[in-house]
Amino acid sequence: MMKRQYFIYTFALFLLFLSACRLEDAQVAPVGKPLEYAGPTRKIRELLDSTNLTVYKAIWKKVNMDSVIAEGYWQAYTLLAPTDESFAKAGITVDKVKDMPVADLDTLLFYHVLDSWMSGDQLKKLTGSNNMRSLLRRTDLPGFYSNDPYIYAQYLGYHDGKLMINGKPYALKPLEAINGTIYILDAVLNKPEQDMYDYLLDKPEFSYLMEAFRISDSIYQSAWKQPQMLKLLKTTSENKSITLFAPTNRAFQQSGFNTVDDLRQRALRYEVGYSYYNDDMYYVSPTTSLDSVLSANHLDFNSAMRVNYPLVLFSNDLTDNATLPGFQIRPGSQYHEGPQFVRLSFTNNAGSIMVKQFNTSLPARKLVTTDLLFRNGVIHVIDDGLFMP
Numbered sequence: 001m002m003k004r005q006y007f008i009y010t011f012a013l014f015l016l017f018l019s020a021c022r023l024e025d026a027q028v029a030p031v032g033k034p035l036e037y038a039g040p041t042r043k044i045r046e047l048l049d050s051t052n053l054t055v056y057k058a059i060w061k062k063v064n065m066d067s068v069i070a071e072g073y074w075q076a077y078t079l080l081a082p083t084d085e086s087f088a089k090a091g092i093t094v095d096k097v098k099d100m101p102v103a104d105l106d107t108l109l110f111y112h113v114l115d116s117w118m119s120g121d122q123l124k125k126l127t128g129s130n131n132m133r134s135l136l137r138r139t140d141l142p143g144f145y146s147n148d149p150y151i152y153a154q155y156l157g158y159h160d161g162k163l164m165i166n167g168k169p170y171a172l173k174p175l176e177a178i179n180g181t182i183y184i185l186d187a188v189l190n191k192p193e194q195d196m197y198d199y200l201l202d203k204p205e206f207s208y209l210m211e212a213f214r215i216s217d218s219i220y221q222s223a224w225k226q227p228q229m230l231k232l233l234k235t236t237s238e239n240k241s242i243t244l245f246a247p248t249n250r251a252f253q254q255s256g257f258n259t260v261d262d263l264r265q266r267a268l269r270y271e272v273g274y275s276y277y278n279d280d281m282y283y284v285s286p287t288t289s290l291d292s293v294l295s296a297n298h299l300d301f302n303s304a305m306r307v308n309y310p311l312v313l314f315s316n317d318l319t320d321n322a323t324l325p326g327f328q329i330r331p332g333s334q335y336h337e338g339p340q341f342v343r344l345s346f347t348n349n350a351g352s353i354m355v356k357q358f359n360t361s362l363p364a365r366k367l368v369t370t371d372l373l374f375r376n377g378v379i380h381v382i383d384d385g386l387f388m389p
Helices: 004-025 044-049 054-063 065-072 084-089 094-099 101-108 121-122 196-202 204-222 249-254 262-265 293-296 313-320
Strands: 078-084 129-138 150-159 162-163 170-171 173-175 180-185 242-247 328-330 346-349 350-355 363-373 375-381
Touching: 044 054, 044 078, 044 173, 044 180, 054 065, 054 084, 054 094, 065 173, 084 180, 121 150, 121 173, 121 204, 121 328, 170 180, 180 196, 180 328, 196 204, 196 350, 196 363, 204 242, 204 262, 204 293, 242 293, 249 350, 313 346, 350 375
Parallel strands: 078 180, 242 375
Antiparallel strands: 129 150, 150 162, 162 170, 173 180, 346 350, 350 363, 363 375
16 A cells, blocks of 8 residues: 555656647747836826925925825826916915915815826827816715715716816826826816806796796696706706706707797697606606707706716717717617607707707707816707797
C-alpha cells in the first residue's frame, strides 16, 4: 500500500514538472518596450490643489467641502469650476469669500459639484444631455423631506465641440483625475429660482396659455377628473421635471384663437366623458377638447399621465438626438395607461430649431427662445402658431 501511494505521489510531481516545462516553452518573449501609462495620475482633490482656481478653492475650504465629500461617501465626482475671472464678474473674490455667510457659499459650491463622474471622453460620446445630480438639495418645497429632498440637477452634453450645461455652451476644458473630472468654466452657474408656473403667470405674453390651462383644468375638476396642468407647472414631489413648448398669445392668435372666449368655445366643443379601456385594454382618460390641442406642447404629461423620471430636453437634445422624434416615453401596460411617445419632430434651419407635430399638414414652428431653465424643467417658446393635431 505504501509503495502504491509513493508511486502516485511521484507520478503527480512528474506531471506537474512536465506541465511547467510546457508552459515555459509556450511563453513568447515580449517585443519592444512596454507601453507607458499616459492617463491621469492624481486624485481629483490633488488635481484641484494644483490649479490656480483660488476663489473656488477658498470657498471649498471655508465650507469644509472635504468633510462633506467624506460624509457622502463619494469616491468619484465631477466639479464644475468657474475661473477667478468668472467669479470676479459675479462680484465674488477671495476677500469677499472671507465675509460671505457659509450658508450662501454652501449653496454656491454645492450647485457646482456633481455626485457622479463624467469624464471628458465620456462626454464626447454623449448624444444629447446627461442628467446629473448636484449636491445642492432642499426640503422646503411641497412634499420634499430630509430623507427625500428636492435635488438640483445639471444637464451636461457635448455639441459642436463645446461643453453644454443646461443647453448653454462653454469651452470644453476638462482636467482629468483618476476618480473625477474638473470642468473649467468661464461663468458662474446660477441655480433656477422659479417654477414654470411663477414665470408664465408673471409674463403677459403667456396669458392665453395660462387661461387655457385654467379653463381645461376647471372642466376636468367639474367632471371629477384628475388632470391638472397648472399643478404640473409647479415643483412638487408628485411630478418630475418636464419640457414645455410654450406658445405666446400671438401663437394662439395665429392659430385662430383671437380672444379668450375662443378658448372657452373650443373647450366646450365636447364633454370629457368617462374613462374606459380601449380595444388593446389600455386605460384611457379622455382629455378636454382644449387640452387635446395643447397636449403635444407638454408631451402629453398631466396629472393622469405623470412623469416617472425627468424628461428635460434642451436645444442640443432636439438637434442632436435623431431618435427623439417618436421616442417612446413609457411603454404602457394592459389595464393601465397605454404607451406614450414624443409626437414631435425637430429640424435645424439656418441655426433655428423648427418643431412640427406628427401627422399634420401644418408647417413647422420656430422656437424663438430656448433653454429657459426652471426648478421643474425647461421651457422653449413658440410664437407663430400651435402644434395643432
